[in-house]
Amino acid sequence: MPSDPLPRIDFGLLSPVSVGHDALLSDGFVLSTMIRVECALVAAYVEVGAAPRGARVEIDHVFGIDEKGGASARGIDVDALVRDAVAGGNPVIPLVGALKAQVPAEHRAWIHRGATSQDILDTALMVVARRAVEQTRRSVANAAVWARQLATAHADEVSAARTLTQHAVPTTIGARAATWARGLERAVVRLDALVFPAQLAGAGGTLASFVEITGSTDAADALPAAFARALELDAPDAPWHVARWPVTEIGDALVQAIDALGKMAADVATLSRSEIGEVSEGVGGGSSAMPQKQNPAEAVLIRSAALRAPHLGATLHLASALAVDERPDGAWHSEWPTLRELLRLAVGASAHGSSLLAHLRVDAAVAAATVGLTGGRIVSERLRGVLVPLIGAERFAALLDGDDDLAPRLRALPEAAGLDVDALLDPARYLGLAPRLARGTGHAGGGTAQSRGVDA
Template identity: 60%
Template sequence: MDEGLLSPVTVGSDAEVTDAAVLGALVAAEVALSRAWARVGAAPDMAALSAALGWVGAGEPCTTGDLSLPALAAASVAGGNPVIPLVGMLKERAPLDVRGWVHRGATSQDILDSALMLVARRAGGWIRASLRETEQHLAEFAAAHRDEVAAARTLTQHAVPTTVGARASGWLRAVSRARLRLDETLAALPAQLGGAGGTLASFVEIGGAEAAAELPAAYAAELGLAAPDAPWHVTRWPVTELADALVQTVDAVGKMATDVATLSRTEIGELAEGTGGGSSAMPQKQNPAASVLIRSAALRAPNLGATMHLAAALAADERPDGAWHAEWPTLRELLRLALGATATAARLVAGLRVDGDAVARNLGLTEGLIVSERLSLVLTPLLGKDVVAQIVADAGRGGDLRALVVEALEAAVDRLPGAAHPADGVDALLDPAQYTGAAGALTDAAVRDLLATLGEERGIRDPDPDPGAAAGAGGDAAAGGGFDQRGGGDAAAEVSVGSGAAAKVPASSGAAATDGTTPAEQPLDGGDARVDPPDRRSSARAGAAGGGAGSLAGAAGGSGPGGGTAGVAGVGAAAGGGTTPAEPPPFRGNTPVAPSDRRSSAGRRPADSEAHPADPEAHPADSEDRPGGPEDRPDNDESHRTGGLT
């Protein structure tokens, strides 16, 4: 049995995809077929058979009792799949009067495909819960660091200013999109029922055309899966779409882990995991172990997805020779990696820390050249392209950027508007915090969109605008010279060097609306009380100057994090309250249901009301009412890993 010795990212997260879990799903698929025959009126009541074979309920694996996994695996070799020997084992245990309805009319692929869809649905619920938890922590992190200015890097080099919050909002968007795609995929996972050649011929012969037409939907309902439109023995969109959604999920958390690992390097030091891994030889090291494990999954998942397409999508005939068989372990491994990577991601983001001093230090490494794009936009209309290029080149060779800019402005004073000293506004022009574009607005929008999806699931209202909170849209402009921010889009910003007549240059399209509205703060847990926004770094790091620190800054739109981009700052700030809602449930059919009792990705259990994926009317929701739950076994009892098998 694979305990994860060589795949530590999967340890503790793969209970839904073990051989024991697959066996439970296989038995459930067989029992569900017998029950479906009874549901359409073609067979007697199956209560006795259900009890004898460990039926628990729709969406649940059966308890497997004394079925031996090693014996079943050994017997599977002869026929090439485990269903053939399993049918014999189940018939031996079934009541004599209904024994003939076990596997009635089905082919092995009907049972195995349906069982794997059940496994995927249940595992997908836990993946989804971990993604939701990751989204929440990312939203809180992004809001807390919304205005913390950092260096954006392109092709490994410093490029322009960004914010820590904007970077995190990108992670959040990717995780949210992956979850949405996974939601759609899980809801559509169908049962499989086609008979030997995918024509339902055996079912028509056994029960008649009417019963055979009703049987696939009845079978799907018994399993808690979507009803198939038709048999999909060799039309493998369910498994290729599932594989693609899983790869996208691992991609999303893998990108985040890659950034965290890079930014936690000793020479960068901007981020740190809450609990770093150690080194056996170098005790001073705090390795980003969680990021490393997530990356290990992200590097493996795409090849597994490719295998699914090579095998499933190119299936030959009405049942392929080997391609179908290649799907099984590949899909299981993809599920394992997604389970482990997302659970690890939730823990990673929950403890992620920012070293603000390192962020500020790195931001200043180029001694102002990180705003060279802005210099070009602002100064070229005043000084000419060649002069600005020379300023940047001289600064790159060690010259004082501020002095070079002032010198060039003084040399061209007769061409400058206004009567003030040319140096007025240069400091603001060179301030990275005044050139973050729409970073704040993008961060707020990502958090707001998450609140909206949480609201759809749990009744949270989208926050209403609060017209009283202007976020510094040019608020510090004074008689000495300031700039008039007209907003973004195609608007032009008034730019003056000092305080005289204004020259107009196109404003940055990143500047946001300046009507001063800020949506009311809304806690992520959906409560009625507001949450105080987290402390933010001030001055250059936070861009608290309000966009009015100097008139030259206006030439690029003045869209610093304290300027016109804070129209939805309240929403972003609300995420800093630190609350964590209960984990969202997985899906059964087209309806969300709660996951079965199991430790959550962050080491805590879901709320009792969300703890069981079976039909809530048929089964109590709290796990304490389930035999064999964690409360019913000692902490060191490992029988749950094998479903009680010996």
């Protein structure tokens, strides 16, 4: 009797940050990618002259590689595949049998020939990761553009800079948005630098099976690059079965991108509090019980991803550090769901980040009013430099006591008779480089020591 269908565990009910953005990370997409990878191995054999061209044509046709949309999992009993994966510890083992059953006998031997399960699964995850990173990169880049537009539009509008939650000195709304933009732009640089190598190394990373099959060390040496070309991946310079830098570098870049999004979202969540109200999200945000509320829903979703992502990145590093022997006993297996979940968070958080910044509403009047809540004390750093030489540190400290308006106190000081009190207390006159930074003007001489020609 057939087994009962397996339950569908995750539709996104408990991960709303990724809903609608993560179709290319589904089990179905991963499965179709694994099939495509198996077909790419046949194509690589044809390219190096080891397999007949007819084998590739027939196998590609069986699995829909020659059709729009690529590989198809039609004819595969997915529930049976998932159940059978338990016995061998990975889904490639039962998949190979299922694929061979659909291929004509004369070409069947070329399915999975010489490869090991890790070759197929690592390569499939690189294909999936490349697609997801491209999607993430587009969204992060768009978010950076929106942040830059906010920065320019509000470059001169005064706001309170906060340190350790308290008012510190005046800044501008635009300077804060420019900080978001710089973090997002740097994340794009990291994502652009990633490589996605194919994996084809055989059972123990020696490619011995491929030398045997092709009859040539040169042909076997050329096979991984041909395999990579068939999948539009980077050609590996050596096996990476237990040198897991491709996975950890992807993880690190994703975490950095989600960090940058999380920083922005945390600021938005804080600034949209009812008692602050300097910004508000332009879409969504209803409450099931309190109709008056306009929750910062996208910021909340992004923050949920930012809180989870670093731990997933750390798991990838732990797995890499424990990648023992020539194939790890569990460390490799722990990477699969971890990397996918990190990719899932990245595509979702970046999409929400772009949307949030595109629709963010700024209330410059509220921000300006907030600056005045401390009665002029937000420019205390400036006042200290002017007044301490005149009245001493002890009297200056006493001057700042309380929360009333400082202007009458300053005017009552005989030593301040010659000072323009209004100008001295004007936060717009103590912005430093904030407006310039908001407009994207970096520091003179900025850059790495190497780019400036500084000797180590």
